[in-house]
Amino acid sequence: MTGDLQSEVIRAFHRKDFTTPVVGITGGKGGVGKTTVAVNIACALADRGVRTALVDADVDGPNGAILLSVELANPAAVDITVPQIDAERCNGCGDCVRACRLHALFQPRGKYPQLIGECNGCEACIQVCEAHAISRGRKQVGMTYLSRIDGLSLYTGALIPGFEESSVVVQAVRERAFADAEQFDLILVDTSPGAHCNVINALRGADSVLAVTEPTPFGLHDLELILNLLELLELGGSVVLNRADLPGDRKKIKTVARQHSREMIWEIGMDDLLARSYAAGVPVVREYPQAPSSKVFQQLAENIAATYGI
Amino acid sequence: MKEIVIISGKGGVGKSALTASLGSLLAEKHRVLLTDTDVDAPNLHLAMGTRLIDFQEIAASDKAFIDYHLCSGCMTCVETCRFAAIIAVAQPVIMPYSCEGCGACALTCPEQAIAVRPVVNGRINIYATSGLSLVTGQLAIGGSSSGRLVDQVKRRARQEAENSRAEIILIDGPPGIGCPVIAALKGADYALLVTEPSATALHDLQRVVEVAGHFRIGMGLVINKADIHEVSRRKIFAFAAKNRMDVLGEIPYDISVPKAIANGQPVVAAYPDAVSSRQINRIAEALLDAVPVMT
Numbered sequence: 326m327t328g329d330l331q332s333e334v335i336r337a338f339h340r341k342d343f344t345t346p347v348v349g350i351t352g353g354k355g356g357v358g359k360t361t362v363a364v365n366i367a368c369a370l371a372d373r374g375v376r377t378a379l380v381d382a383d384v385d386g387p388n389g390a391i392l393l394s395v396e397l398a399n400p401a402a403v404d405i406t407v408p409q410i411d412a413e414r415c416n417g418c419g420d421c422v423r424a425c426r427l428h429a430l431f432q433p434r435g436k437y438p439q440l441i442g443e444c445n446g447c448e449a450c451i452q453v454c455e456a457h458a459i460s461r462g463r464k465q466v467g468m469t470y471l472s473r474i475d476g477l478s479l480y481t482g483a484l485i486p487g488f489e490e491s492s493v494v495v496q497a498v499r500e501r502a503f504a505d506a507e508q509f510d511l512i513l514v515d516t517s518p519g520a521h522c523n524v525i526n527a528l529r530g531a532d533s534v535l536a537v538t539e540p541t542p543f544g545l546h547d548l549e550l551i552l553n554l555l556e557l558l559e560l561g562g563s564v565v566l567n568r569a570d571l572p573g574d575r576k577k578i579k580t581v582a583r584q585h586s587r588e589m590i591w592e593i594g595m596d597d598l599l600a601r602s603y604a605a606g607v608p609v610v611r612e613y614p615q616a617p618s619s620k621v622f623q624q625l626a627e628n629i630a631a632t633y634g635i
Numbered sequence: 636m637k638e639i640v641i642i643s644g645k646g647g648v649g650k651s652a653l654t655a656s657l658g659s660l661l662a663e664k665h666r667v668l669l670t671d672t673d674v675d676a677p678n679l680h681l682a683m684g685t686r687l688i689d690f691q692e693i694a695a696s697d698k699a700f701i702d703y704h705l706c707s708g709c710m711t712c713v714e715t716c717r718f719a720a721i722i723a724v725a726q727p728v729i730m731p732y733s734c735e736g737c738g739a740c741a742l743t744c745p746e747q748a749i750a751v752r753p754v755v756n757g758r759i760n761i762y763a764t765s766g767l768s769l770v771t772g773q774l775a776i777g778g779s780s781s782g783r784l785v786d787q788v789k790r791r792a793r794q795e796a797e798n799s800r801a802e803i804i805l806i807d808g809p810p811g812i813g814c815p816v817i818a819a820l821k822g823a824d825y826a827l828l829v830t831e832p833s834a835t836a837l838h839d840l841q842r843v844v845e846v847a848g849h850f851r852i853g854m855g856l857v858i859n860k861a862d863i864h865e866v867s868r869r870k871i872f873a874f875a876a877k878n879r880m881d882v883l884g885e886i887p888y889d890i891s892v893p894k895a896i897a898n899g900q901p902v903v904a905a906y907p908d909a910v911s912s913r914q915i916n917r918i919a920e921a922l923l924d925a926v927p928v929m930t
Contacts, residue, residue, distance in 0.1 A: 333724060334722060334724065334728045334730070337722040337724055337728070338722060338730050338732075338733075353675075353676050354646065354647060354676055354678070355645065355646010355647040355648075355676075355810040356645060356646045356647010356648055356810075357647055360835070384813075385644070385810070385811030385812045385813050385816075385839075385842070386644050386645050386646075386810070386811060386812070386835075386838070386839035386842060388645075388835040388838060388839070391834045391835050391838055392835065406717070424738070424739075424742055426697065426736065426737055426738050426751070427737075445735060445737065446717055447717050447718070447735060447737030447738075447739045448715075448717055448739055449737055449738055449739035449742055452715060452739055452742050452743050453742050484812060484813060486812050486842045486843075486845035486846045487845065487846055487849055488813075489782065489813055489814040489817055490813075491811070491813035491814070496719070517810075517811060518646040518647070518675070518676065518810050518811070519673075519675030519676055519781075519809070519810070519811070520675045520676065520774065520776070521674075521675050521774060521778070521779060521781045521815075522732065522733070522779050522781075523811075523813070524675075525732045525733070525777070526733070541893060541896050541897060542678075542681045542896060542897060542899065543651065543676075543678040543681060543682075543896065546676070546678060546681055547676040547678070550675075550676055550776065553776045554776050554777060557776060557777045558732075558777075571893050572890075572893045572894045572896070572897035573893075573897050574897075600863070603833065604833060604834075604863075604864045604866075604867065606834060
């Protein structure tokens with residue numbers, strides 16, 4: 326379906342009009358520690374004086390602010406277009422009803438069309454209406470926020486529960502951060518679990534990606550899925566093996582990583598101080614800079630800074 | 636037939652491990668069909684020690700295609716697309732990952748060079764385990780419309796359940812609160828919510844309860860790793876009380892669970908005397924009290 330896409334198109338997909346490097350943090354499986362890794366690398370970089378933006382693009386369950394104990398601030402609404410039909414102008418031709426592939430419009434006999442179903446804001450109905458009877462109404466599906474804490478800027482996207490437009494909110498929060506890109510030396514983007522449109526939209530424009538996983542069979546299986554996706558999107562990077570001493574097969578993780586040209590694996594073992602700081606909502610690199618996990622996060626931060634000459 | 640969906644908001648709190656154990660316990664008394672609707676990262680088959688017996692490719696996603704013999708390169712489609720899915724290179728190119736298949740570009744193309752066609756976006760797998768069948772969805776790499784794939788998985792599961800006269804369909808849900816979760820909840824009789832004592836898990840639980848609330852179905856809560864943080868545990872109980880939701884049980888942190896996963900077995904089968912297994916047995920009973928099943 327997509328295997329024949331040219332590299333040129335992928336480059337165009339990732340094209341951006343600024344030079345600030347963008348590093349994605351993803352993982353396939355949920356609960357493997359993506360946000361923990363993202364928050365700690367962001368803090369480690371900020372503490373080194375790197376002007377860092379962290380984008381929380383897990384809009385279904387945005388938890389970056391909780392792990393940083395920071396209030397969501399500077400709200401902005403995320404809207405999509407929904408059709409507003411002017412009964413005076415409508416000639417009842419039904420073109421809009423036929424144009425809507427989601428079957429969201431319904432025209433009772435002898436009346437003008439009404440929006441009855443889920444609308445994704447594609448505007449096909451507006452495009453086909455010859456009577457110019459449809460205008461752009463707005464429907465709010467989410468929020469973005471910008472919070473600042475200790476040298477770090479956190480951009481958060483949040484879908485309003487009950488709506489389905491996660492990827493619209495992902496795009497909105499990423500674009501909000503990208504619009505401010507010149508203020509930063511580095512942008513980190515933390516994605517949702519999974520491998521669908523939310524993740525793909527979050528990783529658009531990334532220069533490299535960290536894939537976080539755990540050594541369990543679940544972690545192994547989902548790592549393979551996400552590395553296949555990253556290859557399709559031509560995104561390189563390394564693997565972070567979190568909870569490295571959980572029962573499982575670390576060798577297999579390394580084999581899969583190598584098969585996908587991920588030579589570098591960062592291992593984070595069980596660390597009580599990490600668990601304690603997680604519960605307290607303070608990044609471990611700040612609370613316990615000497616903790617074993619903090620050392621790994623600091624090295625990861627150093628590695629990213631060196632890679633991009635920051 | 637009763638449909639029970641296991642969801643959590645936050646990923647990695649133990650949905651699949653719990654589904655596997657509950658499935659094998661409920662199957663001792665009832666005919667059960669297991670279903671995995673976490674089509675992005677399906678794991679239930681790994682937790683059960685299954686073998687694949689059948690699969691079916693699914694084309695539940697629409698994409699626009701440009702006929703370059705007809706395309707004049709005017710880029711009207713690029714301006715039309717609300718999803719930034721068409722990129723202007725030398726000619727317009729459709730990025731399938733972003734294309735929603737809405738067809739707005741096809742409607743505005745002056746050359747009528749664009750058509751919308753269904754594409755394969757995943758597959759349905761049928762697995763067998765000892766005494767249990769499992770229907771799972773698997774999104775193709777880079778595929779989209781995961782919600783519509785979930786619809787197809789559930790349709791197939793209901794067929795299979797009908798054929799085998801199953802009394803319970805136990806559905807492992809996806810993380811998050813978006814379209815695949817909403818698709819997993821559609822038509823369900825009961826939502827079993829799984830959480831763990833952390834601020835993040837509680838935050839995501841609140842969001843998914845809000846979504847499930849729209850469906851006006853029964854809800855019950857299981858607290859996994861219940862002993863890892865007492866303050867957060869108490870907050871979960873307060874949340875449950877406020878929402879008039881029963882806590883069906885608590886499972887303490889138990890290394891037997893990841894050990895069982897590493898062996899591809901539900902913990903109740905691998906370590907029936909483990910503290911987690913004993914708690915999951917009680918949860919299975921509480922679940923049957925909450926969702927009475929006709930036999």
